[in-house]
Amino acid sequence: MSQDNRRVLALAGGVGGAKLALGLSTLLPAEALTVAVNTADDFEHLGLSISPDLDTVMYTLAGLANPETGWGRRDESWNAMEALGQLGGETWFRLGDKDLATHVERTRRLRAGETLSTVTRDLAKRLGITCAIVPMTDNPVRTVVTTDQGDLAFQDWFVRLRCEPAVQRVRFAGADKARAAPALLDMANLRGVIFCPSNPFVSVAPILAIPGVRTALQGTKRPRVAVTPIVGGQAIKGPAAKMLAELGHDVSALGVARYYKGLIDGFVLDQTDSGLKGGIEDFGIKVHVTDTMMRTDEDKRRLAAATLEFVDALARSLQHS
Amino acid sequence: MSQDNRRVLALAGGVGGAKLALGLSTLLPAEALTVAVNTADDFEHLGLSISPDLDTVMYTLAGLANPETGWGRRDESWNAMEALGQLGGETWFRLGDKDLATHVERTRRLRAGETLSTVTRDLAKRLGITCAIVPMTDNPVRTVVTTDQGDLAFQDWFVRLRCEPAVQRVRFAGADKARAAPALLDMANLRGVIFCPSNPFVSVAPILAIPGVRTALQGTKRPRVAVTPIVGGQAIKGPAAKMLAELGHDVSALGVARYYKGLIDGFVLDQTDSGLKGGIEDFGIKVHVTDTMMRTDEDKRRLAAATLEFVDALARSLQHS
Numbered sequence: 001m002s003q004d005n006r007r008v009l010a011l012a013g014g015v016g017g018a019k020l021a022l023g024l025s026t027l028l029p030a031e032a033l034t035v036a037v038n039t040a041d042d043f044e045h046l047g048l049s050i051s052p053d054l055d056t057v058m059y060t061l062a063g064l065a066n067p068e069t070g071w072g073r074r075d076e077s078w079n080a081m082e083a084l085g086q087l088g089g090e091t092w093f094r095l096g097d098k099d100l101a102t103h104v105e106r107t108r109r110l111r112a113g114e115t116l117s118t119v120t121r122d123l124a125k126r127l128g129i130t131c132a133i134v135p136m137t138d139n140p141v142r143t144v145v146t147t148d149q150g151d152l153a154f155q156d157w158f159v160r161l162r163c164e165p166a167v168q169r170v171r172f173a174g175a176d177k178a179r180a181a182p183a184l185l186d187m188a189n190l191r192g193v194i195f196c197p198s199n200p201f202v203s204v205a206p207i208l209a210i211p212g213v214r215t216a217l218q219g220t221k222r223p224r225v226a227v228t229p230i231v232g233g234q235a236i237k238g239p240a241a242k243m244l245a246e247l248g249h250d251v252s253a254l255g256v257a258r259y260y261k262g263l264i265d266g267f268v269l270d271q272t273d274s275g276l277k278g279g280i281e282d283f284g285i286k287v288h289v290t291d292t293m294m295r296t297d298e299d300k301r302r303l304a305a306a307t308l309e310f311v312d313a314l315a316r317s318l319q320h321s
Numbered sequence: 322m323s324q325d326n327r328r329v330l331a332l333a334g335g336v337g338g339a340k341l342a343l344g345l346s347t348l349l350p351a352e353a354l355t356v357a358v359n360t361a362d363d364f365e366h367l368g369l370s371i372s373p374d375l376d377t378v379m380y381t382l383a384g385l386a387n388p389e390t391g392w393g394r395r396d397e398s399w400n401a402m403e404a405l406g407q408l409g410g411e412t413w414f415r416l417g418d419k420d421l422a423t424h425v426e427r428t429r430r431l432r433a434g435e436t437l438s439t440v441t442r443d444l445a446k447r448l449g450i451t452c453a454i455v456p457m458t459d460n461p462v463r464t465v466v467t468t469d470q471g472d473l474a475f476q477d478w479f480v481r482l483r484c485e486p487a488v489q490r491v492r493f494a495g496a497d498k499a500r501a502a503p504a505l506l507d508m509a510n511l512r513g514v515i516f517c518p519s520n521p522f523v524s525v526a527p528i529l530a531i532p533g534v535r536t537a538l539q540g541t542k543r544p545r546v547a548v549t550p551i552v553g554g555q556a557i558k559g560p561a562a563k564m565l566a567e568l569g570h571d572v573s574a575l576g577v578a579r580y581y582k583g584l585i586d587g588f589v590l591d592q593t594d595s596g597l598k599g600g601i602e603d604f605g606i607k608v609h610v611t612d613t614m615m616r617t618d619e620d621k622r623r624l625a626a627a628t629l630e631f632v633d634a635l636a637r638s639l640q641h642s
Contacts, residue, residue, distance in 0.1 A: 047429035079398045083422035087447050089429075097418040101404035104421075108368035108410075126409050 005032050006191035008308070009183065013038045013203020014053045015070040015237045016229055017196035018060035019294040023304030024194070025061055026297075030130035032191070034183045035061075038198070039116065039135045040143040040172050040206035043155050045093050046084075048103040049110050052155075053203065054120055054135055055102060062127035070237055073098045092160050117181060132183065136207045139178035143202055144171050154202065163239040167246040170201050175209040184213045187220040192311035195226035197292065199240040200259050201247065208263070217263055223314035225266040227307055228253040228292055232272045236293070254279045261285065266314045268292060268307055286314060326353050327512035329629070330504065334359045334524020335374045336391040336558045337550055338517035339381035340615040344625030345515070346382055347618075351451035353512070355504045356382075359519070360437065360456045361464040361493050361527035364476050366414050367405075369424040370431050373476075374524065375441055375456060376423060383448035391558055394419045413481045438502060453504065457528045460499035464523055465492050475523065484560040488567040491522050496530040505534045508541040513632035516547035518613065520561040521580050522568065529584070538584055544635035546587040548628055549574040549613055553593045557614070575600045582606065587635045589613060589628055607635060 008028060010021050012035050021035045035057055042051045052071060059065040059073055066074045076096035085091045095103065102123065109119045115138040124133045143154035147165030157165060184207065198204055208214050217224060230253045235241040241251050249255035257267045257280040267285050269277060270292040277287045288310040294300045329349060331342050333356050342356045356378055363372045373392060380386040380394055387395045397417035406412045416424065423444065430440045436459040445454045464475035468486035478486060505528065519525055529535050538545060551574045556562040562572050570576035578588045578601040588606050590598060591613040598608045609631040615621045 046425050047432055048425070073404075077398055077400045077418065079418035080401060080422045080425070083394075083419035084426055087422060087426050087444050089422065089426040097398065097400035097421075098404035100418075100421060100425075101401045101408060101410065104367050104369070104401070104425075105405055105408050105410040111368055123408050126407060 004191055004312075005029060006189050007031075008033050008191050008194060008311075010035045010194045010196055011198070011204055011207050012036070012053070012057055012196040013198030014041075014056040016294075017053070017198040017203065018057045018065065019300050020194070020196045020227060020304055020307070021057055022060050022297070023294070023300030023302070024308070025129075025131050026301050027304055027308060028131070033131040035131065035133050036136055036181055036184050036207060037133060038203045038206050039137060040141045040175070040202070041154050041158070042140070043142070043153060045155070046090065046095070047107070048095075048100075049107040050093075050095075050103050051106065051116070051120075051135070054116075054133065055099070057133055058120070058124050058127060058129065061124070061129045061131070061133065064127065072096050093155060134181045134183050136184060136213075137178040137180055137210050139174060141172050141174040141178050141206055141210070143206060144173050145202075146170070158202075158239070163242060167201075167243050170205065170243075170247075172206045172209045175206065176211065178210050180210040180213050184210065185216045187216055187222065190220060190222045192222050192308075192315065193217060193220070193224040194307055194311065195224070195260065195264060197227040197229040197236065199229060199235070199238055199243070200256055201240070201243045214263070221318065223266060223311045223318060224264045225268060225307060225311050225314065226256070226260050226264045227268040227303070228256060228270055228273070230256055230273075231270040231292060252276060257283060257285055265318065266310055268303075268310060286310075286317070325512055325633075326350060327510050328352075329354050329512050329515060329632075331356045331515045331517055332519070332525055332528050333357070333374070333378055333517040334519030335362075335377040336381075337615075338374070338519040338524065339378045339386065340621050341515070341517045341548060341625055341628070342378055343381050343618070344615070344621030344623070345629070346450075346452050347622050348625055348629060349452070354452040356452065356454050357457055357502055357505050357528060358454060359524045359527050360458060361462045361496070362475050362479070362523070363461070364463070364474065366476070367411065367416075368428070369416075369421075370428040371414075371416075371424050372427065372437070372441075372456070375437075375454065376420070378454055379441070379445050379448060379450065382445070382450045382452070382454065385448065393417050414476060455502045455504050457505060457534075458499040458501055458531050460495060462493050462495045462499050462527055462531070464527060465494050466523075467491070479523075479560070484563060488564050491526065491564075491568075493527045493530045496527060497532065499531050501531040501534050505531065506537045508537055508543065511541060511543045513543050513629075513636065514538060514541070514545040515628055515632065516545070516581065516585060518548040518550040518557065520550060520556070520559055520564070521577055522561070522564045535584070542639065544587060544632045544639060545585045546589060546628060546632050546635065547577070547581050547585045548589040548624070549577060549591055549594070551577055551594075552591040552613060573597060578604060578606055586639065587631055589624075589631060607631075607638070
């Protein structure tokens with residue numbers, strides 16, 4: 001499998017996407033993996049440019065992620081945050097001391113005129129990451145969640161209000177004017193596209209909202225496979241299940257597959273949900289059933305391998321059709 | 322002594338100034354002490370607005386200063402700095418984790434349009450400081466050191482190059498357009514002015530360079546007393562002795578007293594240097610000889626008390642003259 005040097009394009013948000021990306025990175029040559037990451041969660045906080053999903057992917061691939069929280073760095077200390085509280089600063093968005101260095105350095109370089117993709121590439125390289133982590137765009141795109149409490153900036157809703165206000169609508173301010181990362185538009189020499197098990201509405205949808213991305217994904221003849229972020233009607237992490245319900249979808253892998261209909265050829269379904277296989281196949285989507293839970297690094301590697309095999313199997317059947 | 326509610330105005334730079342200010346703060350009612358602090362050492366670093374002298378004074382008065390380094394906070398950790406190094410960031414100016422919170426919060430508030438004096442007042446209040454710490458100005462003033470290696474920004478010379486390049490000249494860019502803190506111009510209800518044992522050339526001179534300050538100090542009838550920053554031809558801390566030599570002054574308390582001639586009525590001389598008493602008196606400056614070394618908090622209190630007594634004694638003799 002690792003003899004195939006064609007590129008895998010993985011679309012990722014935070015924790016789930018990062019885990020599968022880590023699995024893929026252990027199987028693929030560095031030049032054969034591009035992880036395109038949602039930046040619509042990014043925000044300015046404490047005067048710093050914070051890119052939560054990019055950092056989760058970066059820390060995870062570098063082996064530095066905090067396995068307990070799903071965000072931030074492992075072996076972290078909180079002295080700056082404590083001191084900030086003492087000074088009357090805002091502490092609802094927790095930034096560890098080591099993590100703070102990432103935001104300080106990123107912010108400094110962005111202010112100096114560098115692009116987010118350049119800064120991301122350099123930071124990732126410094127942390128020993130060899131595959132490509134690319135922000136979906138270098139332009140500012142910001143998720144706005146319309147809720148029963150009005151419009152909220154994503155992190156206000158997600159962190160400060162702990163996803164509690166009911167979601168009525170999600171939009172991505174600035175997406176219409178953003179330029180997609182070249183890796184999201186160039187479908188040449190592609191092995192396949194993997195929609196990582198990230199939140200469809202706030203992790204994958206922003207990537208799809210960048211002009212040209214949806215068209216490029218619709219136009220490619222290469223297999224496009226989504227890995228379910230929903231198992232047994234529950235999100236492994238985050239508000240995906242709650243959002244499925246509030247936005248009027250089936251709260252299940254079927255709801256996710258329907259949401260991706262027309263964009264994907266295959267769907268990796270958890271074995272718990274094998275009863276949904278027929279329903280998803282009715283959308284014209286092939287289904288691979290496996291254990292999708294990624295607790296250990298071996299789990300991540302195994303799910304990544306199963307997904308790549310599914311991609312390659314779909315490639316053969318697409319050629320025959 | 323503490324029954325006197327008239328204001329003491331202390332001019333301070335970093336460590337030495339902060340120590341005497343701490344001594345004064347233990348003797349005076351909160352409303353009777355204003356510490357006006359040099360801001361010409363301030364700089365932008367890592368995208369953060371850093372005010373080294375303000376912070377040294379603030380941390381010292383709050384009992385949070387690091388007694389070993391003379392800068393930064395006690396019980397400090399360095400995880401952000403270590404992570405920054407790992408990311409390829411600049412680490413020559415050491416910022417501890419807790420200290421970093423001060424710079425992040427100050428920077429955020431300055432960017433939001435608040436003045437340095439407002440931010441300083443609020444941070445100091447948060448740290449339990451009751452007397453007034455005022456930046457010499459809210460406008461940017463930057464010390465530029467002309468050396469045998471050319472013009473250098475102050476922190477480049479002071480920290481990065483460890484004061485090694487020989488100093489030919491010091492100037493304060495922006496000083497001519499800066500507006501002095503009101504406390505530096507208003508000599509009403511003043512008990513006296515104390516020039517703290519700070520570097521005359523890079524801590525006190527910038528304060529004097531703000532339009533109106535020198536004239537206000539020259540015009541007051543209240544006693545103005547300098548405490549020597551030089552003992553036995555050595556600076557207690559920092560490059561004052563080296564600068565005295567390189568700028569062509571006597572490397573002694575006498576050199577400092579001559580530099581302040583016309584601005585001060587009294588000079589607190591260390592007992593080690595009692596032989597210089599007559600020379601200083603020849604400038605028309607009264608001299609009080611005492612132990613000026615401030616190792617312990619009791620030392621600081623004692624020197625502050627001696628200086629205040631000297632101020633009050635000078636007030637009586639100025640009335641009689």
